[in-house]
Amino acid sequence: MASLANSETNKYVFDFSTECWEFYQGIKNLKKDDVKIKTKLIEYLKTGIKRKPMPDKTHWENVKELLMMIRRNPDHFKKFAKKHMCLDIERKTNSLRDGWYLKMKNVSIDMLKDMIKEYCYKYVRCDEKGCMSYNTKLKLDPKLKSWVMTCRSCQRQKVVEDIKFSKIC
Numbered sequence: 504m505a506s507l508a509n510s511e512t513n514k515y516v517f518d519f520s521t522e523c524w525e526f527y528q529g530i531k532n533l534k535k536d537d538v539k540i541k542t543k544l545i546e547y548l549k550t551g552i553k554r555k556p557m558p559d560k561t562h563w564e565n566v567k568e569l570l571m572m573i574r575r576n577p578d579h580f581k582k583f584a585k586k587h588m589c590l591d592i593e594r595k596t597n598s599l600r601d602g603w604y605l606k607m608k609n610v611s612i613d614m615l616k617d618m619i620k621e622y623c624y625k626y627v628r629c630d631e632k633g634c635m636s637y638n639t640k641l642k643l644d645p646k647l648k649s650w651v652m653t654c655r656s657c658q659r660q661k662v663v664e665d666i667k668f669s670k671i672c
C-alpha cells in the first residue's frame with residue numbers, strides 16, 4: 504500500500520486556476536477564434552502532453568497537435584525549444600506526426616509546459632495591451648530576414664525577437 508501512495512505523489516499536479524488566470528488575464532473582448540485556441544491550449548497543457556521517457560532521450564509524441572493549435576512553424580518552435588531547454592532535438596521521422604526526440608533522459612512535463620508557455624508569451628500572444636489575443640500568425644519576412652507576427656484581432660504587426668544561442672549548453 505505504501506508504494507502505491509508514493510507513486511501517487513509523483514504525479515504532476517496541474518494548478519488550474521493559476522494557469523487559467525495567466526492565459527485569460529488582460530482580455531476584454533474575447534473573440535470566438537481566440538477562445539477556441541486558448542481552450543485547446545489549456546486542455547493540452549492540462550492533460551495532453553504525450554511524452555515517453557527512453558534510456559537516453561524523451562519521445563515527445565504529439566508535438567504536431569500543439570503546433571497546429573498555435574499555428575506555428577515547426578523549425579521556429581524547435582529552435583526555441585532547443586535553446587530554452589538546453590538540449591538537442593531530432594525528428595523521429597520525416598513526418599511531424601511521429602513527434603520529436605528530445606535528447607535528454609526523462610524531460611519532465613513541467614519543463615515542456617514552461618517552455619510552451621514562454622514560447623506562447625513571446626511568439627504567439629499579441630502584446631498589445633487590451634488585446635493579448637492568441638489568434639495571431641508568424642511569418643518569415645524575406646526582405647527583413649526576420650519573423651513578423653500579425654494579430655488577427657487588432658491587426659498589430661511586429662518583428663519578434665530573434666532566437667539566439669548565447670550560452671553553451
Ligand SMILES: [Zn+2]
Pocket residue numbers: 629630631634635636654655656657658659
Ligand atoms: Zn492584438
